Amino acid sequence: MPKPGSGEVLVRVQLAGICATDLELVRGYYAFTGVPDHEFEGEVLEAPGESDRVGQRVVGEINISCGKCSHCRAGRRTHYERRLVVGILDREGVFAEFVTMPLENLHAVPDSIPDEGAVFTEPLAAALEIQEQVQAHPSDHVLLIGAGRLGKLVARTLALTGCELVVVVRRETLKQLLTECNNRTISVEEVGENKFDLVVDTSGSPEGFAMAKRGVRSRGTIVLKGTYKGYVNINLSELVVEEITLVGSRCGPFPPALHLLENCLIDPAPIITDYYPLSEGISAFRRAEQPGVLKVLLRPATDIS
Amino acid sequence: MPKPGSGEVLVRVQLAGICATDLELVRGYYAFTGVPDHEFEGEVLEAPGESDRVGQRVVGEINISCGKCSHCRAGRRTHYERRLVVGILDREGVFAEFVTMPLENLHAVPDSIPDEGAVFTEPLAAALEIQEQVQAHPSDHVLLIGAGRLGKLVARTLALTGCELVVVVRRETLKQLLTECNNRTISVEEVGENKFDLVVDTSGSPEGFAMAKRGVRSRGTIVLKGTYKGYVNINLSELVVEEITLVGSRCGPFPPALHLLENCLIDPAPIITDYYPLSEGISAFRRAEQPGVLKVLLRPATDIS
Numbered sequence: 187m188p189k190p191g192s193g194e195v196l197v198r199v200q201l202a203g204i205c206a207t208d209l210e211l212v213r214g215y216y217a218f219t220g221v222p223d224h225e226f227e228g229e230v231l232e233a234p235g236e237s238d239r240v241g242q243r244v245v246g247e248i249n250i251s252c253g254k255c256s257h258c259r260a261g262r263r264t265h266y267e268r269r270l271v272v273g274i275l276d277r278e279g280v281f282a283e284f285v286t287m288p289l290e291n292l293h294a295v296p297d298s299i300p301d302e303g304a305v306f307t308e309p310l311a312a313a314l315e316i317q318e319q320v321q322a323h324p325s326d327h328v329l330l331i332g333a334g335r336l337g338k339l340v341a342r343t344l345a346l347t348g349c350e351l352v353v354v355v356r357r358e359t360l361k362q363l364l365t366e367c368n369n370r371t372i373s374v375e376e377v378g379e380n381k382f383d384l385v386v387d388t389s390g391s392p393e394g395f396a397m398a399k400r401g402v403r404s405r406g407t408i409v410l411k412g413t414y415k416g417y418v419n420i421n422l423s424e425l426v427v428e429e430i431t432l433v434g435s436r437c438g439p440f441p442p443a444l445h446l447l448e449n450c451l452i453d454p455a456p457i458i459t460d461y462y463p464l465s466e467g468i469s470a471f472r473r474a475e476q477p478g479v480l481k482v483l484l485r486p487a488t489d490i491s
Numbered sequence: 492m493p494k495p496g497s498g499e500v501l502v503r504v505q506l507a508g509i510c511a512t513d514l515e516l517v518r519g520y521y522a523f524t525g526v527p528d529h530e531f532e533g534e535v536l537e538a539p540g541e542s543d544r545v546g547q548r549v550v551g552e553i554n555i556s557c558g559k560c561s562h563c564r565a566g567r568r569t570h571y572e573r574r575l576v577v578g579i580l581d582r583e584g585v586f587a588e589f590v591t592m593p594l595e596n597l598h599a600v601p602d603s604i605p606d607e608g609a610v611f612t613e614p615l616a617a618a619l620e621i622q623e624q625v626q627a628h629p630s631d632h633v634l635l636i637g638a639g640r641l642g643k644l645v646a647r648t649l650a651l652t653g654c655e656l657v658v659v660v661r662r663e664t665l666k667q668l669l670t671e672c673n674n675r676t677i678s679v680e681e682v683g684e685n686k687f688d689l690v691v692d693t694s695g696s697p698e699g700f701a702m703a704k705r706g707v708r709s710r711g712t713i714v715l716k717g718t719y720k721g722y723v724n725i726n727l728s729e730l731v732v733e734e735i736t737l738v739g740s741r742c743g744p745f746p747p748a749l750h751l752l753e754n755c756l757i758d759p760a761p762i763i764t765d766y767y768p769l770s771e772g773i774s775a776f777r778r779a780e781q782p783g784v785l786k787v788l789l790r791p792a793t794d795i796s
Contacts, residue, residue, distance in 0.1 A: 257709060265709035265733065319734070395727065404562060404570035414727035422700065422719035425739035428570065429624070432737040434730035 188278075190286045196232035197244060197287055199486040201305040202280045204474040205335055206390070208273070210413065212471060216274060223484075224248040224273040226280035227295065227304040236289060243295040245307040246280075246287045247440055248272040253290075264437045281467060283486045293440045296448045305483060306339065306454040307443045313339040314446075315438030316409050317347070322384055324348035329377070329401045330369075332388035332412070333361070335457065335481050340386055340411060341369055342452050352382070354397065359478045377401045386411055392418045404428040411435045457481045493583075495591045500544060501537035502551070502592055504791040506610040507585045509779040510640055511695070513578070515718065517776060521579060528789075529553040529578040531585035532600065532609040541594060548600040550612040551585075551592045552745055553577040558595075569742045586772055588791045598745045601753045610788060611644065611759040612748045618644040619751075620743030621714050622652070627689055629653035634682070634706045635674075637693035637717065638666070640762065640785050645691055645716060646674055647757050657687070659702065664783045682706045691716055697723045709733040716740045762786045 190196045203225035211222050226246065233239040251258050251266035258266050272287075273279020295304045313336065322328060326349045330341055333355045344351050355361045355371045377397050383406050387398040390412030398408045410432060425432070446452040459479045462470035464486040474482040495501045508530035516527050531551065538544040556563050556571035563571050577592070578584020600609045618641065627633060631654045635646055638660045649656050660666045660676045682702050688711050692703040695717030703713045715737060730737070751757040764784045767775035769791040779787040 262710055267709075315734075319736075404572075405567055410727055410731050413731060416726075417724040418727050419722040420725050421721075422715055422723050422739070425737065426715050426718060426741055427739070429620075429739045429741050431624075431739070432730065434727075434732070434734045434736070436731055436734050 187284055188286045190232060190234060193288055193290065194286045195230050195234075195236065195239060195289050195292065197226075197228040197246070197285050197292075198231050199226050199228040199280050199282060199285055200243075201228075201301050202226040202484045202486060203305050203309070204470060204482045204484070205309060207413065209471070209475055210415075211274065215413075215415065218274060218276075220273075221278040221280070221282050221285075222273045223279040223281040224271070225305060225308045226285070227301050227307070228280075228285070230292070231284070233289065239289070239292075243297075243301075243304065244287075244292040245295055245304055245440065245444075246272070246293070247291040247311075247437070248274070248308060249437060250277060250288055250291065281464065281484060281486070283464065293444060296444065299444070299447045302458060302483065303447045303454060304444075306452075306457070306481075307440055307447065308437075309336055310339050310343070310443040310446065310452060310454070311438035311440050312336065312411075312436065313343045313438065314442050315435050316340065316386060316411060317343065318438060319433050319435055320384065320407055320409055322347045322349050326350070326383040327381060328352070329354065329382040329385040329398070330388070331385065331394045331397055331401075332390075333357075333371075334388065336411065337388040338457050338480065339452070339454065340388055342454075343446070344386070345369060346446075346451060349384075357478050382406060384409070388412045390414050395420075399424070399430070402428075402430055405430070407431040407433060409433045409435050454481070458483060461485055492589055493591045495537060495539060498593050498595065499591045500535050500539075500541065500594050500597065502531075502533040502549060502590050502597075503536050504531050504533040504585050504587060504590055505548075506533075506606050507531040507789045507791060508610050508614070509775060509787045509789070510614060512718065514776070514780055515720075516579065520718075520720065523579060523581075525578075526583040526585070526587050526590075527578045528584040528586040529576070530610060530613045531590070532606050532612070533585075533590070535597070536589070538594065544594070544597075548602075548606075548609065549592075549597040550600055550609055550745065550749075551577070551598070552596040552616075552742070553579070553613060554742060555582060555593055555596065586769065586789060586791070588769065598749060601749065604749070604752045607763060607788065608752045608759060609749075611757075611762070611786075612745055612752065613742075614641055615644050615648070615748040615751065615757060615759070616743035616745050617641065617716075617741070618648045618743065619747050620740050621645065621691060621716060622648065623743060624738050624740055625689065625712055625714055627652045627654050631655070631688040632686060633657070634659065634687040634690040634703070635693070636690065636699045636702055636706075637695075638662075638676075639693065641716065642693040643762050643785065644757070644759065645693060647759075648751070649691070650674060651751075651756060654689075662783050687711060689714070693717045695719050700725075704729070704735075707733075707735055710735070712736040712738060714738045714740050759786070763788060766790055 270277035575582035
């Protein structure tokens with residue numbers, strides 16, 4: 187049982203989700219050891235000096251920052267240079283029955299949002315970060331590359347702008363889920379040249395980036411929304427001549443993610459493939475790695491009760 | 492003597508400037524044959540159907556577009572996909588006594604701007620394109636990489652925002668010219684990490700890009716203002732994690748460049764290293780290639796008179 191430090195609370199994890207970063211983490215792509223994962227929804231069990239928070243359902247931001255440096259004071263707390271990142275960098279993650287979290291990282295979950303919706307707050311915030319950085323105009327033609335766990339949330343948030351969204355998909359099952367949301371899907375071969383005002387690449391692959399480059403129009407924008415392994419060879423002169431903008435995009439704001447969930451504007455339910463108890467965590471990871479599998483959720487609370 | 496086509500006028504070139512692109516062109520980096528160069532100032536000699544333009548001093552935009560396609564109609568005429576580019580792509584350039592230009596590409600030069608100022612309109616417009624694309628806030632810390640012909644114009648336009656501008660320089664003579672403009676200069680070794688809100692790389696080199704990456708802060712912007720030869724190996728994940736924005740930047744708007752020259756807010760005179768008659772064009776190119784040499788201007792008109 188972890189003990190909350192100064193300014194921290196103890197949280198019982200109700201649900202936690204496996205994301206692509208976790209899969210890469212167990213493959214050894216990050217120099218991390220300890221308890222993995224950062225997507226969770228839970229209940230505050232102990233809150234020293236803040237007893238009114240006890241019993242509250244919460245979700246938590248994953249970057250732990252100082253609040254004092256130039257980044258933090260300028261509102262870029264997720265970029266504190268010596269940050270800890272829950273389950274990713276020097277901080278135990280949430281695949282656990284209990285976890286301690288800084289109180290300031292937590293957001294109360296409105297009653298109307300079910301646990302299985304709230305657990306998507308973190309990746310949904312990451313999807314919304316795109317629109318914190320780049321304006322997706324209602325009249326834009328937007329290409330989304332990748333229709334995985336994160337891609338599906340990006341598809342949902344972008345669709346809310348009214349833009350014409352086209353999604354490149356490979357697998358038929360993923361294609362089915364996307365057409366449910368009224369997004370037009372195209373195959374890799376159908377990505378034309380110079381057609382899209384905005385391209386979001388969630389693939390994290392050199393092939394995805396090449397496709398984004400092929401699909402974006404002159405003076406258009408490519409948002410990089412994924413972790414690319416290693417280096418990618420890029421013709422910078424093409425970016426200059428066509429005046430392309432590349433935007434790297436990581437963690438996003440929790441309050442708007444909660445607003446969208448509370449107002450039922452985003453329904454992540456169709457993205458959930460399966461649930462596992464924490465005691466079957468290894469099986470859960472194996473399942474999450476299978477092709478076509480979307481969100482696999484762990485239920486640490488069921489191991490206790 | 493060239494004959495103006497439909498919608499074109501005949502211009503006598505008074506002054507023309509050698510830029511980095513011209514030097515790369517004669518080295519064979521572009522698939523271009525013909526008369527090189529695109530920076531000029533001249534006088535309209537013949538203007539069929541537009542006789543009031545005869546005698547006018549003019550400068551000219553270098554991209555020749557259709558005016559009808561989706562790019563042109565959306566105000567992106569410089570990105571017309573089958574554009575001709577004066578002295579660069581399928582169109583004779585201005586290292587000539589006489590040249591034909593589409594009338595719609597020409598801008599009248601106000602009387603108060605001398606020829607040797609007006610000839611900088613095209614590269615000055617290219618410098619201003621940065622601020623068409625990216626907002627340089629007065630409170631920003633800005634790093635400029637490269638203090639060559641174009642870099643010096645970028646330094647002057649950025650300085651007008653009031654931002655704190657720091658320029659990386661290698662050669663002492665260039666350093667001298669920059670301190671004249673009250674810009675702080677630093678050496679390559681002094682480029683710190685994560686310090687600048689905005690970095691403009693005019694180097695066109697992988698080393699310059701690496702320096703830009705080292706100098707930009709998280710969530711900062713790197714403007715690519717130069718032609719990079721070949722491919723550059725880039726760690727896209729770093730751009731994602733630090734949420735860096737890359738912006739490719741090419742040709743810019745002529746009217747604001749003429750405004751700045753007319754109001755004496757930009758003085759390109761110290762950037763001029765030497766003048767040559769057109770008949771000594773080969774020597775002019777050799778001179779322009781020498782280290783520390785800035786703008787070399789050709790005077791085609793002197794060959795005639």
